[in-house]
Amino acid sequence: DADVTQTPRNRITKTGKRIMLECSQTKGHDRMYWYRQDPGLGLRLIYYSFDVKDINKGEISDGYSVSRQAQAKFSLSLESAIPNQTALYFCATSINSQETQYFGPGTRLLVL
């Protein structure tokens, strides 16, 4: 079984809709991250969490919110989706910032 899972794997939604992307991990790591990948821009950090009570904005947090429901779960929400949020979204976990980050398989989101 995968250590980091993401649901859904693919999602098509319309402008203005609220959607949630979910991430679960079985690695027992405290740190979790949400990234988006756009062509030519690599991975950019949206939000990160050091533990259940510690959530921080990344470089592109506008238009997004997160919830750390438990050590193992970290959800990303788009309150009102817009077309330029069409991207590939990845969740990741790590022991600390200078240890390897383990990525989920990604969620491909299309906002029409």
Added chain:
Amino acid sequence: DQQVKQNSPSLSVQEGRISILNCDYTNSMFDYFLWYKKYPAEGPTFLISISSIKDKNEDGRFTVFLNKSAKHLSLHIVPSQPGDSAVYFCAASDDSSYKLIFGSGTRLLVRP
């Protein structure tokens, strides 16, 4: 302003030859560098890392070189295999920032 740059979006090499992927960074505070490999429809997976106290780290066919004065690192794959065809991301961090900064990626194609 991108702090980690991969200026070559793509690279094509013959099977058995050397692949050299390059990465430049601007932040002199970065002290830990990683390479990730990404196949289509999968999340990035950790490949190799190097601390700023070293100038070389080797793992099998993969070697990472760090030139701190030039703020440059490179990944050498020898010999290259068709299964190495993927997108390669370099990433950097410093202990105070608690996060990884990724480059935009280089797509490697190894021709049989």
